[in-house]
Amino acid sequence: MESIVCKKLNLFYGDFHALKDVSVSITPRRITSIIGPSGCGKSTLLRVFNRMNDLIPGVSIAGEVDVLGRPLLGLDILNLRRSVGMVFQRPNPFPFSIFENIAYGMRIHGNGKRSTIDAVVQQSLEGVGLWNDLKDRLKSSALALSGEQQQRLCIARTLATKPQILLMDEPCSALDPIATAHIEELMQDLKNEYTIIIVTHNMQQAARVSEDCGFMLLGELIEFGKTTQLFTAPRDKRTEDYISGKYG
Amino acid sequence: MDRHIDHHFDEALEVLKQQIVLMGLKVEEMVADCMKALASRDEKLAMQVIERDRAVNALEVSIDEQCIELLARYQPAATDLRFITRGLKIVTDLERVGDLAVNTASRVLDIAKLGDAPIDLAQMSSIVQMMLKDSIDAFVNFNVAKAEGVLKNDDIVDDLTDCYVGELLDRAGKEPKNLNRLFPATSIVRYLERIADHSTNIAELAIFTAKGRDVRHSKPS
Numbered sequence: 001m002e003s004i005v006c007k008k009l010n011l012f013y014g015d016f017h018a019l020k021d022v023s024v025s026i027t028p029r030r031i032t033s034i035i036g037p038s039g040c041g042k043s044t045l046l047r048v049f050n051r052m053n054d055l056i057p058g059v060s061i062a063g064e065v066d067v068l069g070r071p072l073l074g075l076d077i078l079n080l081r082r083s084v085g086m087v088f089q090r091p092n093p094f095p096f097s098i099f100e101n102i103a104y105g106m107r108i109h110g111n112g113k114r115s116t117i118d119a120v121v122q123q124s125l126e127g128v129g130l131w132n133d134l135k136d137r138l139k140s141s142a143l144a145l146s147g148e149q150q151q152r153l154c155i156a157r158t159l160a161t162k163p164q165i166l167l168m169d170e171p172c173s174a175l176d177p178i179a180t181a182h183i184e185e186l187m188q189d190l191k192n193e194y195t196i197i198i199v200t201h202n203m204q205q206a207a208r209v210s211e212d213c214g215f216m217l218l219g220e221l222i223e224f225g226k227t228t229q230l231f232t233a234p235r236d237k238r239t240e241d242y243i244s245g246k247y248g
Numbered sequence: 249m250d251r252h253i254d255h256h257f258d259e260a261l262e263v264l265k266q267q268i269v270l271m272g273l274k275v276e277e278m279v280a281d282c283m284k285a286l287a288s289r290d291e292k293l294a295m296q297v298i299e300r301d302r303a304v305n306a307l308e309v310s311i312d313e314q315c316i317e318l319l320a321r322y323q324p325a326a327t328d329l330r331f332i333t334r335g336l337k338i339v340t341d342l343e344r345v346g347d348l349a350v351n352t353a354s355r356v357l358d359i360a361k362l363g364d365a366p367i368d369l370a371q372m373s374s375i376v377q378m379m380l381k382d383s384i385d386a387f388v389n390f391n392v393a394k395a396e397g398v399l400k401n402d403d404i405v406d407d408l409t410d411c412y413v414g415e416l417l418d419r420a421g422k423e424p425k426n427l428n429r430l431f432p433a434t435s436i437v438r439y440l441e442r443i444a445d446h447s448t449n450i451a452e453l454a455i456f457t458a459k460g461r462d463v464r465h466s467k468p469s
Binding site for chain 1: 250251252253254257323324325326327328329330460461
């Protein structure tokens with residue numbers, strides 16, 4: 001079963017047509033990247049998958065979106081966001097301790113047993129490679145961590161609710177190249193258990209980390225396919241021009 | 249072709265293209281001069297061909313360096329990536345063509361010391377030279393039709409090779425006094441055939457560069 005299937009998805013912000021007839025299938029336990037220039041709709045598409053756009057006034061959506069085999073609009077929103085986690089451009093830890101950053105999501109999802117929380121905090125931090133560094137200072141403020149550690153913590157916070165899909169919106173754009181490499185390595189480890197969709201401006205990053213890649217332009221998904229194919233022999237001239245840095 | 253937003257990349261690609269064209273011209277001239285030297289028993293021209301190989305080798309190194317620099321600096325994609333990576337391979341073929349021209353020139357000298365060319369290779373050499381020129385043109389101008397024409401000619405060259413080698417070996421049996429000119433001529437035929445093979449390689453790489461379609465080893469056996 002595909003993790004996400006979109007058919008003829010259209011999204012409007014008021015009169016602005018932000019997504020135009022987008023149809024795509026996201027394969028489980030792979031990394032799928034979405035690339036395209038600013039304003040092309042890639043973040044909007046990502047935010048459809050866990051209904052982050054719902055709160056924006058004037059948004060209307062048409063078309064079919066199935067997440068994990070069920071229609072998006074039929075899913076309970078809390079369950080949806082437990083299954084579909086999101087990591088944002090800037091690391092955004094809560095102004096709590098490292099421990100509480102991870103425990104918080106479990107508590108609001110109603111799983112407050114201390115022994116369970118302890119175990120999940122450890123598993124989540126191990127999952128992102130932070131446990132050994134942070135296990136002795138779990139009560140320290142998360143805001144004191146480096147940018148890379150904060151972003152790892154945010155990923156760990158998402159993992160704590162046992163999602164099946166991870167949405168990543170420019171997860172490395174605020175990080176230096178070394179931290180970026182560490183997050184990319186982490187993504188490769190995580191894809192064995194999670195479906196990852198990453199939106200990025202960094203085409204080399206998309207080429208490095210993803211197996212599948214989509215190119216969006218002006219709200220349309222112009223081309224979608226294997227990343228190697230898209231970067232070596234794209235089918236559409238608009239894709240070729242974008243990834244080659246050419247004038248259209 | 250559309251221009252890149254970074255015009256420095258366009259300029260660097262143009263320099264690379266011109267260098268590949270220049271290397272192609274040099275080896276084309278070497279092959280052509282070998283055949284002129286053979287036909288006119290011109291030892292001086294054959295010696296010049298041998299001397300010119302150093303410039304071809306230097307171009308190979310220079311083009312290699314340019315390709316690596318472009319890959320490192322611009323992280324090209326799509327057609328640009330195919331052009332640069334295939335360029336790296338094509339210069340190896342061109343360098344080998346230069347070496348084969350040197351070998352041919354040496355055999356021309358062997359023959360010229362003893363007498364005239366024992367066979368007229370004008371037909372074969374004209375096809376081979378055209379294949380070489382067309383393959384390089386096809387690569388730098390993304391011309392698939394021209395590249396496909398080169399692939400078709402390879403079969404003709406193979407047939408001519410069999411024909412000429414058969415004739416030369418047959419005469420070797422009958423004209424023992426001419427062995428020292430017939431055997432070098434056989435080698436020249438073999439060298440021309442290998443130049444055609446390198447041209448075929450270049451044409452296959454040209455098709456990949458233009459269309460992203462790998463046609464190597466796809467010929468039915």
